[in-house]
Amino acid sequence: MQEAYQPAAIEADAQAFWETAGTFRAVEDPSRLKYYCLSMFPYPSGRLHMGHVRNYTIGDVLSRFMRMQGRNVLQPMGWDAFGLPAENAAMANHVPPAQWTDDNIANMKRQLKALGFGIDWQRELATCKPDYYRWNQWFFLRMLEKGIAYNKTGTVNWDPVDQTVLANEQVIDGRGWRTGALIEKREIPMYYLAITQYAEELLGDVQGLEGWPERVRIMQANWIGKSEGLNIAFPYSLGGERHVLRVFTTRADTVMGVTFMAVAAEHPLATHAAKTNATLAAFIEECKRGSVMEADMATMEKKGVPTGLTVEHPLTGAAIPVWVGNYVLMGYGEGAVMGVPGHDQRDFEFANKYGIDIQQVIDVDGQPYSTEQWQPWYGEYGLCVNSGAYNGLNYEQTIDAVVASLHERQLGAKQVQWRLRDWGISRQRYWGCPIPIIHCDACGVVPVPDQDLPVLLPDDLVPDGSGSPLNKLDSFIKCVCPTCQKPARRETDTMDTFVDSSWYFLRFASAHNGQAMVDERVNYWLPVDQYIGGIEHAILHLLYSRFWTKVMRDLGLTTLREPFANLLTQGMVRNSIYFRKPASGRIVYFNPTEVTVDTDDKGAPIGARLKADGEPVEIGGIGTMSKSKNNGVDPQSFIDRYGADTARLFMMFAAPPELSLDWSDEGAEGASRFIKRLWKAVHAHVNGPAVTPMATDRLNDAERDLRRLAHQTLAKVTDDIGRRRVFNTAIAAVMELLNAITRFDRAEPQAAAITQEALEIAVLSLSPVVPHVCHALWSALGHERAIIDEPWPVVDPTALTQAAMELMIQINGKLRSKITVAVGTDEASIREAALSDATARRFIGEATVRKVIVVPGKLVNVVVA
RNA sequence: GCGCGGGUGGCGGAACUGGUAGACGCCCGGGACUUAAAAUCCCGUGCCGCAAGGCGUGCGGGUUCGAUUCCCGCCCCGCGCACCA
Numbered sequence: 001m002q003e004a005y006q007p008a009a010i011e012a013d014a015q016a017f018w019e020t021a022g023t024f025r026a027v028e029d030p031s032r033l034k035y036y037c038l039s040m041f042p043y044p045s046g047r048l049h050m051g052h053v054r055n056y057t058i059g060d061v062l063s064r065f066m067r068m069q070g071r072n073v074l075q076p077m078g079w080d081a082f083g084l085p086a087e088n089a090a091m092a093n094h095v096p097p098a099q100w101t102d103d104n105i106a107n108m109k110r111q112l113k114a115l116g117f118g119i120d121w122q123r124e125l126a127t128c129k130p131d132y133y134r135w136n137q138w139f140f141l142r143m144l145e146k147g148i149a150y151n152k153t154g155t156v157n158w159d160p161v162d163q164t165v166l167a168n169e170q171v172i173d174g175r176g177w178r179t180g181a182l183i184e185k186r187e188i189p190m191y192y193l194a195i196t197q198y199a200e201e202l203l204g205d206v207q208g209l210e211g212w213p214e215r216v217r218i219m220q221a222n223w224i225g226k227s228e229g230l231n232i233a234f235p236y237s238l239g240g241e242r243h244v245l246r247v248f249t250t251r252a253d254t255v256m257g258v259t260f261m262a263v264a265a266e267h268p269l270a271t272h273a274a275k276t277n278a279t280l281a282a283f284i285e286e287c288k289r290g291s292v293m294e295a296d297m298a299t300m301e302k303k304g305v306p307t308g309l310t311v312e313h314p315l316t317g318a319a320i321p322v323w324v325g326n327y328v329l330m331g332y333g334e335g336a337v338m339g340v341p342g343h344d345q346r347d348f349e350f351a352n353k354y355g356i357d358i359q360q361v362i363d364v365d366g367q368p369y370s371t372e373q374w375q376p377w378y379g380e381y382g383l384c385v386n387s388g389a390y391n392g393l394n395y396e397q398t399i400d401a402v403v404a405s406l407h408e409r410q411l412g413a414k415q416v417q418w419r420l421r422d423w424g425i426s427r428q429r430y431w432g433c434p435i436p437i438i439h440c441d442a443c444g445v446v447p448v449p450d451q452d453l454p455v456l457l458p459d460d461l462v463p464d465g466s467g468s469p470l471n472k473l474d475s476f477i478k479c480v481c482p483t484c485q486k487p488a489r490r491e492t493d494t495m496d497t498f499v500d501s502s503w504y505f506l507r508f509a510s511a512h513n514g515q516a517m518v519d520e521r522v523n524y525w526l527p528v529d530q531y532i533g534g535i536e537h538a539i540l541h542l543l544y545s546r547f548w549t550k551v552m553r554d555l556g557l558t559t560l561r562e563p564f565a566n567l568l569t570q571g572m573v574r575n576s577i578y579f580r581k582p583a584s585g586r587i588v589y590f591n592p593t594e595v596t597v598d599t600d601d602k603g604a605p606i607g608a609r610l611k612a613d614g615e616p617v618e619i620g621g622i623g624t625m626s627k628s629k630n631n632g633v634d635p636q637s638f639i640d641r642y643g644a645d646t647a648r649l650f651m652m653f654a655a656p657p658e659l660s661l662d663w664s665d666e667g668a669e670g671a672s673r674f675i676k677r678l679w680k681a682v683h684a685h686v687n688g689p690a691v692t693p694m695a696t697d698r699l700n701d702a703e704r705d706l707r708r709l710a711h712q713t714l715a716k717v718t719d720d721i722g723r724r725r726v727f728n729t730a731i732a733a734v735m736e737l738l739n740a741i742t743r744f745d746r747a748e749p750q751a752a753a754i755t756q757e758a759l760e761i762a763v764l765s766l767s768p769v770v771p772h773v774c775h776a777l778w779s780a781l782g783h784e785r786a787i788i789d790e791p792w793p794v795v796d797p798t799a800l801t802q803a804a805m806e807l808m809i810q811i812n813g814k815l816r817s818k819i820t821v822a823v824g825t826d827e828a829s830i831r832e833a834a835l836s837d838a839t840a841r842r843f844i845g846e847a848t849v850r851k852v853i854v855v856p857g858k859l860v861n862v863v864v865a
Numbered sequence: 866g867c868g869c870g871g872g873u874g875g876c877g878g879a880a881c882u883g884g885u886a887g888a889c890g891c892c893c894g895g896g897a898c899u900u901a902a903a904a905u906c907c908c909g910u911g912c913c914g915c916a917a918g919g920c921g922u923g924c925g926g927g928u929u930c931g932a933u934u935c936c937c938g939c940c941c942c943g944c945g946c947a948c949c950a
Contacts, residue, residue, distance in 0.1 A: 043950050084949065156948075167948040215869055219945075222868050294946050298866040346866095420947095427948065497950070535944060538869080571871095572943080602910095603893040604875035624943085653890070654877060658870095660943070662877060666891050673905095674890080680905095724881070732879075732889035739889095742906095808885045813931040815885060853930055858884050863930045 001686060001780040005679040005773070007643025014775040015116055023788055024118040026074035028524045035071035036525045037063040038505055038564075040533030040541075041078045044104040044126075045085060048111045050573040050625055050651075050663065051534065053635045057648045057769075058570060058657050058727075059532045060117045064768035065721050067118070068792040074525055076508040077112065077119045079105050081128035082432045083497045084167060087463045090431075097431040098459035101128055111636060115644045116772055118788075123511040127500035132507065133433040134454030135517040136499050140191075141436060141447050142555050148194045151445070154424045155292050155331070158186035164467040165428040168293055178465055185288045187266070190426035190493070191435060195547045199224055199418045202546055211566030213658070216538045223539050225419025230403065232338065232412040234261060234311035234320065238272065245269065245311050245322070248333045248417045253398035256387035257342040257361035259351065261311055262304060262325035264335035270324045273307035280305050280324060287326045302327045302350050314411040315402070316388075325350070331421060348374050361387045423544065425496040430461060430468045432494025440481035440488040449482050455490070468492055501541055502548035505531075505563055522558050531564040535658075538569060568725055571660035575631040577620030578608055589630035590617055592665075622662055633663050645770035646672045652727040652769050674735060675773055678762065681741055682777050685755050688746060691782075694753035696798070703754050706744050710758040711799040713737040717765040718792070727769065734765050756781070764793050808859035809834050811843045819860075827854050834860040 018024060039059035042052055063075040079101075086097035093100070105126060112119065125132050143149035157166040161179035165188075170177045195202075203224045206217050229250035236243055245261060263269050265287035274281040283305040291297065303326045310319040327346070328337055341351030341358040351358050352371075360369040364382035367375075384390040390398050406412030426435065434455040436448035448455055458476055461469040470476050470492040481488035503517075509525035510518040533541075542564070549563040578590045590610060595617060598607045608617050625632040639647055650671035655661040699707065713733045720730035741758050744751065760781060767774035767787050778787035802823060807830065809817040817839035821830055831852050834840060840862065847864035854860050 040950095045950095080950070165948080169949045171948095213870095219869050223946085225868095292948090295866075298946085300866090423947080429948085496948075498947095501950085534950095535870080537945095537950085539945060540947065541950085574943095599875080599892075602875055603891090621942095656878085659878090660871085664877065664891070667877065670890050676905095719881090726881090728877095729879070729881095729889080735889055806885090810884085810931070813884095813929095818885080851930065853884090855884055855931095859931095861884080861930055 001683055001776070003683055005676050007645060007675075007772070010776045011114075011116060011644055011772040014772040015113065017775065017786060018116075018118070018788065021786075024073075024075065024120050025122060026072070026076075026120045028521055029072050030524065032072040033070070034525060034529070035063070035066040035073045036509070036528045037066065037073060037075045037530045038508070038528045038532070039075075039077075040531075040537065041080050041501070041504060042108065043083060043085065044079045044081055044101055044108055046104040046107060048108055048115075048635050050633055050635055053115065053647055054573055054651045054657075054661060055532055055534070055570055056112065056115065056117050057651050058568065059530070060115075060648075060771075061652065061721065061727060061768040062530055062532075062725075063118050064771060064788065065792070067788070068764075068768070068790060069722070070791065073118075074123075074508070075117070075119050076123040076511075077117075077121070078123075078125040078504055078508065079127065080497065080501055080504075081105065081126040082133075082494075082500055084429070084431070086431045087429065090462050091465055094462055096460050096462055098128065101126075111639075114639060115635075115648065118771075123508050125504065125507055125511070127433075127497075127504065128431070128457075130454045130456055131512075131514065132504075133457075133500070135503075135507070136433045136495055137436040137448070137453050137455060138450065139503075139517060139552070139555075140495070140499075141450065141453075143193060143551060144447055146555065148197065148551060149191055149425075150194065151189055151191055153187045154190040154192070154426070155185050156188055156428070157292060158184045160184060162466050164465070168291075171291070174290060182289055185290070185292055188428075190424045191437075192422040192424050193547070195423045195544075196418055196420055198547050198550055199226070199420050201550060202420075202543065205546070205562055209562060209564075209567070212564075213567065213569055216535075216542070216567060216569060219538050220543060223420065223543065227417050227419070229415060229417060230399070230406070230412055231415040232314055232406060234314055234338070235411065236309065236311040238309075244411070245336050246334045247336050247338045248415060249338055250417075251340065251343065252402045252412075253381075253384065253390075253393075253395050254340040254343045254361055255315065255338070255402055256384070256390060257340045257359045258313060258320060258338045259341060259357040259359055260339040260347075261320055261322045262328050262337050262339055262350075263307075263322060264328040264330040265324055265326065266330040267324070267328075267335045269309060269322060269336075270307060273309055273322075273324075277308060280307060283324060283326075287324070290326075297327060297329065300326070302346065302353075304350060304354060306354075314409060315405055321356075323354075332419075333417065342369075343378050345374055345379060348378070359386060361385060423496075423498075423547075425499055426493040427496055428468055428492075429494055430457075430463050430470055432497060433457070433499065434470075435491045435493050435495060437491035438479055438481060438488045439491065440484060440486065442486055443481055443483045443488075446481055446483050446488070452482070457494070468494075470494075498541060498544045499548075502544045503552065505545070506549070506552070506558070506560075518552070518557055522560070526558070526560050527563055527565045530566045530568065532568045532570060535569040535571060542567070568657060570657045571655070572624045573661050573663060574622050575625050575633060575663040577623050577629050577631050578610075578617045579620050580610075580617050589620075589628075591630050591632070592663075593633075624660075625663070638668070642668065642672050643772070645675060645773050649675065649731070649770050653731045654728065656726045656728055674738075675770060677742070678738055678766070679773065679777070681738060682759055682763070682780055685752075685759055686780055686782075688755075689752045691752045691756045692750070694750060694757065699750060699754075700748065702745060703748055703750055706740055706754055706758055707799050708802070709737055709740050710761045711795050714761050714765060714793055715795045715800070718795070721768065730765070731769065734762050737762050761793060763787070764790065805857065807834070807857075809837060809840050810859055810861040811840065812863060813861060816840060816843045827856070830854055830860060834862065 037059050039055050063073050067073045081101050086101050089100050090097045157171050159166050159176040161181040171183050206220045227250050230252040231248055233244035233246050265284045274284050304323040307322045309322045339347045341347040342360045343362050358371040362382045363385045364377045364380050381395045384393050384398050434457050436455045438446045440446050463469050477490050479488055479490045505528055506518050509522045513519050545563055552558050576592050578595045579587050581587045595608050597605050600606050608619050610617050623629055650668045716733045717730040720726050763774050763777045774787050804820050804822050806818055806820050817837050819833050819837050850865050851863040
């Protein structure tokens with residue numbers, strides 16, 4: 001073995017070995033227990049970033065660990081290759097998105113290989129390739145047949161200058177990112193997937209996903225948002241006809257306090273009233289500008305204009321004025337809400353602003369009510385007051401009575417309402433999967449027949465920002481109606497890229513099947529045993545994938561109910577931010593590599609200077625690595641300098657996987673140092689005295705201590721990786737073991753045998769994290785078989801036994817002393833030993849001992865007064 | 866605004882089920898080796914205090930023999946909010 005640790009050679013050698021042996025090729029084998037380990041596939045942006053390195057290292061550690069545990073492991077990789085960045089790059093460089101994407105995939109694949117991930121590359125897929133996206137189209141047609149896919153209008157951001165639809169991220173402060181034009185909302189026809197038909201099952205099943213983080217389950221449940229309430233109809237007359245305005249409410253106990261109604265700007269009532277009301281028409285126009293985003297809707301100023309129309313209160317017949325509110329969403333319920341300013345904070349503020357009547361109709365413990373100032377209790381449940389027949393009733397009683405009255409008048413009933421909305425999948429963009437529809441003047445909307453699939457996306461276009469280039473491409477648009485054979489137009493909208501990522505995990509298990517979307521191999525591999533990805537995907541991607549999986553089951557393609565048995569949501573990778581803010585002009589950010597940090601004599605930072613000019617820069621705290629803050633660290637240059645193992649080790653050591661991880665050059669340096677120390681320890685050992693068979697019954701204290709520590713470490717690593725899914729503490733434990741090995745006296749009689757065992761445990765324990773160096777060290781330790789093919793080692797329980805243990809002594813809960821007792825000492829003796837301990841007696845003094853609490857194996861607490 | 870997390874030394878973090886707060890690593894300080902420096906190795910390192918001891922897990926309260934851990938109220942930071950992926 002070489003004396004110096006040389007990562008480049010070691011890593012190339014290990015990777016060549018795995019490649020030649022086909023180590024990571026996954027083959028279905030019903031006789032073996034499988035382990036499907038999946039990391040979220042990347043968008044092929046061109047270069048790996050540290051978030052990818054972290055994500056894929058976690059997956060690789062688990063995959064290698066499980067492989068050594070005897071599982072048949074599948075770890076695939078693919079490319080989420082459709083989407084907006086390719087179009088933006090195309091515009092900037094005049095290169096077709098297809099070519100840009102292919103180049104990026106080649107580059108990132110090379111980087112992934114250099115990191116040594118145990119991926120079965122034979123199953124690689126890219127969602128922008130027809131052999132993948134044809135099945136999006138095929139399945140869309142099946143959903144259309146079942147009524148799960150359907151057409152209705154939806155709201156989009158319209159840039160009136162470029163005459164194009166913009167994504168939310170392309171709208172900045174209400175203006176188009178390229179044109180600066182004020183953005184308008186526009187209603188256009190779109191295809192939707194009826195995810196709300198699955199709301200009940202999606203909600204019910206998410207509670208049972210015990211392998212998912214609790215917080216993700218809660219977020220999903222809240223997103224689906226089941227609420228049980230009442231649908232109430234407010235009648236009105238218009239043009240001599242009777243109509244009703246329907247609202248949904250969970251607070252029907254406050255219905256006697258309704259003093260106004262609010263409808264969305266797009267509501268038919270608003271449109272009708274605006275015909276004769278210029279102020280209202282102008283307000284509706286104002287509402288049409290502005291954002292379609294929920295966060296903006298929730299934070300903007302609540303405004304309204306009266307329509308001049310009234311509806312009748314369903315229980316009292318009183319006339320209720322109807323307003324148009326900019327905060328009412330057409331897409332939620334029927335685009336109308338009832339206003340109860342007495343007991344809803346938003347309505348209270350609205351009513352105060354516009355001088356609308358405020359009525360108290362709920363009393364909570366007789367507290368005084370004032371319309372001047374909102375109090376939190378106004379929104380709580382209580383007893384009805386000022387509510388006629390309902391006075392004195394509690395919430396449940398009132399609901400029952402109101403339901404009965406409304407039912408009698410046929411003006412309302414109980415209703416379950418979902419926050420979840422159907423999934424709009426139409427995108428007015430080029431670089432996506434074409435929606436397989438043909439528009440025929442004679443036959444209307446005609447699905448593309450299965451035998452004509454896939455509808456190929458032309459791959460040589462370059463968008464110019466003025467809408468989808470497909471709209472201008474006759475060779476794509478012009479087609480023949482499959483029904484009547486007359487000339488027809490092809491649909492130019494493409495699918496949301498969430499469609500692509502909603503089933504790729506199934507395709508990995510059915511790789512390269514040209515005849516079917518999925519096949520029986522899915523039954524072997526699925527569900528995914530461990531899914532790993534960023535917390536930012538906790539809701540949408542995971543919910544859509546769960547939905548898609550259930551639809552595939554209902555259409556008979558699989559029997560799978562849930563796709564992901566266990567989920568690990570990894571935190572962000574962050575780094576320091578440095579900037580200068582010139583007196584005029586915008587902030588300039590400096591990459592941390594360009595900056596020197598000055599510290600005081602305790603190492604606390606007191607300032608920072610730019611290396612280039614030595615002048616100070618501002619310290620902007622710490623934030624997620626991003627282009628805009630110029631605080632990214634390029635994995636490639638790091639790997640070139642330190643090697644893949646060091647990158648992997650630092651990523652796994654610096655923080656537990658679920659928390660955000662702060663990059664640190666010094667910390668990475670420490671990781672490198674540890675690998676060198678390990679290398680050195682093995683080198684010293686194999687060049688020392690020959691290993692003789694270990695006589696475990698003749699070990700001295702030092703030998704027994706090191707052997708116990710080695711097996712304790714193994715037990716901890718096995719539990720940390722296997723059960724707790726944390727790696728930083730596992731690595732810390734091996735560091736402690738290595739420290740002990742280094743300190744261990746080589747003159748001890750059985751030193752070589754004990755050291756051999758301890759080093760083997762250290763190397764095996766670390767091999768999932770730093771596989772290349774462990775591959776080399778294992779062979780240096782004298783093994784023929786490659787470490788990746790070794791079974792995970794087993795703890796020897798006899799190595800763990802101990803004769804004595806230390807107990808803490810507390811007086812009134814404060815740590816005061818320690819005693820050492822033999823293992824197995826009975827409680828009475830422990831109590832006596834504690835009370836007779838000199839230090840303890842000093843603290844007890846003259847006080848009376850009230851109580852002695854003995855916690856076995858931990859401590860004794862003496863309560864005195 | 867709403868939903869969900871997080872907050873522990875100079876820094877990243879550990880403490881898994883209410884029982885030794887600060888494992889491990891970084892930084893910093895001291896020493897060894899060296900002509901010298903780097904690298905490496907050894908020692909120290911929560912804060913205050915000469916010490917005895919006191920204080921200490923974002924802030925304020927509570928439960929408990931005992932709270933980083935449980936409960937209530939607040940502050941700050943991060944993620945998501947349906948067309949970024």
